[in-house]
Amino acid sequence: MRSGVSTVRPSEDAAALAQRMGQRGVTRVVVTRPDGTLVGLFFATDITPSVTQ
Numbered sequence: 001m002r003s004g005v006s007t008v009r010p011s012e013d014a015a016a017l018a019q020r021m022g023q024r025g026v027t028r029v030v031v032t033r034p035d036g037t038l039v040g041l042f043f044a045t046d047i048t049p050s051v052t053q
Contacts, residue, residue: 005029005030006026006030007031007032008030009032009034014047030042
């Protein structure tokens with residue numbers, strides 16, 4: 001069974017998010033506002049490897 005969609009807020013720290021995504025095997029998350037409005041998508045490849053180290 002698969003989990004539901006992972007969502008984050010625009011204020012999320014990108015480096016910390018990318019690290020958590022890597023630990024959990026998630027390659028993309030949906031970025032939403034608190035009211036659920038779609039802001040965009042964040043892909044693990046959107047951030048350079050040097051930022052996550």
